[in-house]
Amino acid sequence: MPFFIGSLVPIVISQFTQGTINKKGAEWSATNSKFTAHLKDVLTGKQSIRVYHAEKVMNSQLIKFATKLEDALRKMNLTIGVVNSFAYTVAMVTAMTIPFGVGVYRIIGGALTIASFIAVMQLSNSVTNPLMSIVTANNERQTVTEIQTKVLAAKEEFVNEEGAFTDGEPVKFDSLRLADVSIKMNDHPLFEHLDLNVQAGDKILIMAPSGFGKSTLLHILEEDLKPSSGTYYYNDQPSSAYSTGTLRQQFAWIDQTPFAFDSTVKFNMTLGLEFGNDKIKAALTDAGLSQFATDEGLNYKVGENGHNLSGGELQRLEIARARLFNRPILLADEATSSLDEKTAKQIHELFMNDDQTLIEVAHHVPEDEFRDYTQVIRLDEATAWSLA
Numbered sequence: 001m002p003f004f005i006g007s008l009v010p011i012v013i014s015q016f017t018q019g020t021i022n023k024k025g026a027e028w029s030a031t032n033s034k035f036t037a038h039l040k041d042v043l044t045g046k047q048s049i050r051v052y053h054a055e056k057v058m059n060s061q062l063i064k065f066a067t068k069l070e071d072a073l074r075k076m077n078l079t080i081g082v083v084n085s086f087a088y089t090v091a092m093v094t095a096m097t098i099p100f101g102v103g104v105y106r107i108i109g110g111a112l113t114i115a116s117f118i119a120v121m122q123l124s125n126s127v128t129n130p131l132m133s134i135v136t137a138n139n140e141r142q143t144v145t146e147i148q149t150k151v152l153a154a155k156e157e158f159v160n161e162e163g164a165f166t167d168g169e170p171v172k173f174d175s176l177r178l179a180d181v182s183i184k185m186n187d188h189p190l191f192e193h194l195d196l197n198v199q200a201g202d203k204i205l206i207m208a209p210s211g212f213g214k215s216t217l218l219h220i221l222e223e224d225l226k227p228s229s230g231t232y233y234y235n236d237q238p239s240s241a242y243s244t245g246t247l248r249q250q251f252a253w254i255d256q257t258p259f260a261f262d263s264t265v266k267f268n269m270t271l272g273l274e275f276g277n278d279k280i281k282a283a284l285t286d287a288g289l290s291q292f293a294t295d296e297g298l299n300y301k302v303g304e305n306g307h308n309l310s311g312g313e314l315q316r317l318e319i320a321r322a323r324l325f326n327r328p329i330l331l332a333d334e335a336t337s338s339l340d341e342k343t344a345k346q347i348h349e350l351f352m353n354d355d356q357t358l359i360e361v362a363h364h365v366p367e368d369e370f371r372d373y374t375q376v377i378r379l380d381e382a383t384a385w386s387l388a
Contacts, residue, residue, distance in 0.1 A: 057272035173328035181230030208379035214361035252322035256334035258314040260306030266298040287320035
């Protein structure tokens with residue numbers, strides 16, 4: 001009986017310590033959720049991160065979240081280890097040492113035979129060892145091996161990307177040119193033998209229905225894709241003469257499917273880089289987001305995937321970010337598709353009145369706005385004409 005009672009002590013200890021283990025497990029789980037959400041934002045917002053050279057900041061934040069995750073895991077495992085060691089020690093005392101002493105005492109007194117004592121010892125081991133395994137398994141928690149693999153993979157992707165961390169003064173933009181450029185996706189030609197000439201200050205409109213490669217063309221200019229054939233020239237030099245990072249410093253990007261990080265308006269504007277609040281507020285006001293151009297507004301949480309903002313506000317947030325970074329060339333992919341007619345016209349005038357070079361793609365633009373562009377290119381008709 002003492003052997004059996006002693007074998008149950010670890011289970012009792014486990015019940016008393018379960019609250020502490022659960023607390024540490026909950027802390028690790030919460031930290032894990034925050035890390036996973038941030039990692040998701042980084043991977044989903046990769047385009048914006050790359051365009052605006054926020055890799056260093058995002059990589060630093062990712063490491064910070066990963067460090068917190070590892071620290072929470074270490075504390076949880078330490079708690080589990082202490083509880084398991086304590087339970088094992090108590091089990092050895094209550095289920096082995098004390099009953100063993102009682103058994104020896106009874107053998108000396110003639111109340112118990114040696115054979116019976118050995119049988120009880122074996123029976124006790126067959127109960128105690130499985131119970132300890134159950135207690136240990138009950139206290140263990142899942143490790144983060146898979147998450148650490150994702151962290152290292154994401155970090156490696158940012159660090160190894162050619163030119164990703166290029167610093168220094170941006171190259172002054174004079175012109176870019178695509179010469180006889182074609183591109184195929186899955187052996188399907190999107191466009192062929194395209195020539196495009198852009199001078200500093202030009203306003204270029206590229207039109208075509210869906211599936212004709214408008215967005216793909218912007219990705220080529222931003223060096224996210226390579227043409228299947230033809231040559232890309234920047235300042236009359238082949239683009240290969242520049243690092244990818246150097247070229248990307250020339251472009252701001254407005255995506256047709258805006259994405260927002262699960263953070264504040266200010267962070268979504270700056271991507272963690274240093275800008276004065278006055279400049280941030282001015283860019284928000286220019287983009288029609290004056291409601292956020294306050295100290296309180298800058299700290300407004302946009303929510304996961306920007307669910308606290310409307311579709312139009314998300315698109316204007318991308319426009320405001322492009323204004324803030326003020327790159328020489330603005331690539332606008334259906335930049336006003338989620339805006340009402342009045343706001344879209346205001347944004348159009350904002351683009352046209354700026355010295356920034358504009359390359360805009362769209363399904364449809366009112367014909368009365370054609371005159372505002374230097375060139376209008378119809379990819380589906382393989383035609384281009386100058387309106388300068």
